[in-house]
Amino acid sequence: DAKTTQPTSMDCAEGRAANLPCNHSTISGNEYVYWYRQIHSQGPQYIIHGLKNNETNEMASLIITEDRKSSTLILPHATLRDTAVYYCIGPGTSYGKLTFGQGTILTVHP
């Protein structure tokens, strides 16, 4: 029973920024938002997480709205290797329990 809402699929041109939205309106005040991605036939890979503030690492940036009901994962310069299913996980993440939804299939094209 997924507790996040993400678009089923998105396209992005290589070299452009990919902005993946997620709604997590039922998230509790102390629950973090996590993003993972899964490239075909591999296990999920952690990307980034955040609580209230925007976060950035070497892979991506995470923008969380002030009310914490939604967030956006930004891949600043998408490459073909970023083609994957991207999962946003929010509600229920206490104690490391991740509830995956259907995710967004991101296709990066030349």
Next chain:
Amino acid sequence: EAEVAQSPRYKITEKSQAVAFWCDPISGHATLYWYRQILGQGPELLVQFQDESVVDDSQLPKDRFSAERLKGVDSTLKIQPAELGDSAMYLCASSARTSGSGTGELFFGEGSRLTVL
């Protein structure tokens, strides 16, 4: 870079047979998870261990599935008897943190793909 090891990578079995999957987490990681992923869906948690103790097995079909982590290091997931509906990818993950920020930062193995005929 340390990785979560899983075996076998692929397993084909007939229904009613027994099957077992093995996982070796990243050294020092106290928390270990088994997830099941049916084709086209996101992973679903089956069982979570903290050291050798089961923390959450509420989604584990206990009539046919069992999991153990006897010494708090590697783990085995067993299915007996296997059913057609068990065909899926079985993913193992581990985590170093048990509280606060980062508890959801899991490291996944490449999975064991099971096909039940």
